[in-house]
């Protein structure tokens with residue numbers, strides 16, 4: 275059987291995952307400082323209320339709307355505010371599925387999308403599986419992260435269809451500034467591109483908004499089509515419920531949503547129970563997010579205290595999101611360093627290279643880890659850095 279060339283050549287795990295599996299099989303207890311699954315981080319969920327929300331009588335009815343149940347869309351619109359309305363929204367089973375639908379909507383095979391770098395490493399595959407090429411455009415760090423607007427414009431080709439930004443970025447935590455937003459949307463308008471804005475972490479700002487775009491929805495009338503992506507996996511820390519959404523705004527967005535509904539109608543992948551529960555789940559999400567924000571801040575405090583005694587090490591500022599970048603002397607490649615920390619200190623940390631951080635000298639830590647585990651992990655790795 276011949277497989278599609280869109281797939282990888284092989285499915286072998288990378289060296290870090292292979293080493294982790296080997297060590298765990300040997301009975302080694304590994305401290306995981308990469309954990310991004312909020313259901314495994316000791317947060318207190320209102321369990322009875324969540325179960326009750328998922329067991330209303332309406333969960334037994336099947337009355338699909340390809341755009342998603344109206345009551346769920348109304349609740350999501352209210353969650354976002356900024357004039358967003360139910361008709362501007364389409365529900366998906368996840369943000370990743372939202373990318374798939376948008377890439378199908380916007381591109382023909384061989385077309386390109388510009389994606390941020392460093393960033394969340396899924397774009398290459400999400401684009402490729404739709405027959406598109408994800409072309410990374412580097413951001414740079416100078417006191418804070420910046421979009422390289424010159425590099426972005428230089429990367430636009432006749433085959434470019436869309437620009438993807440993550441606001442705030444994972445793992446850099448970079449929120450776009452208002453000036454970056456204005457330049458980005460006018461560039462997209464000039465070249466006829468759609469702008470996809472992933473805001474799954476927008477509720478987790480760790481610094482005052484200042485000149486930042488706390489959300490793309492602050493712009494009521496962008497000059498290009500804007501499609502915002504988000505979902506319950508971060509907004510309510512409930513990734514297992516599988517509910518995401520796309521919000522459209524700007525010229526052509528209404529027609530885009532109509533075509534997205536046609537695409538979604540081919541799958542109807544969002545379950546009725548989660549749609550019925552969504553309004554209540556969004557109400558229940560607020561105290562869960564509050565616990566997460568507290569955890570993120572507490573771990574940053576733990577990290578800063580630990581770094582005070584480690585002059586060669588430092589961290590980058592975190593504007594938002596669930597990750598922090600640790601800077602270390604680049605005595606070896608990031609991946610070799612992560613392997614060393616796993617083997618010698620029994621601590622799992624992602625190398626910066628997993629997220630396309632330039633050069634060597636960055637490690638990526640999850641701020642979601644329980645505080646005592648986070649603190650212990652730091653003290654275990656420091657002697658090896």
Ligand SMILES: Cc1ncc(COP(=O)(O)O)c(C=O)c1O
Nearest residue numbers: 368369370394444474505507518
């Ligand atoms: C930036 C970003 N977008 C999207 C996702 C995926 O979200 P979902 O679970 O809704 O597919 C993640 C998951 O970590 C992410 O980091």
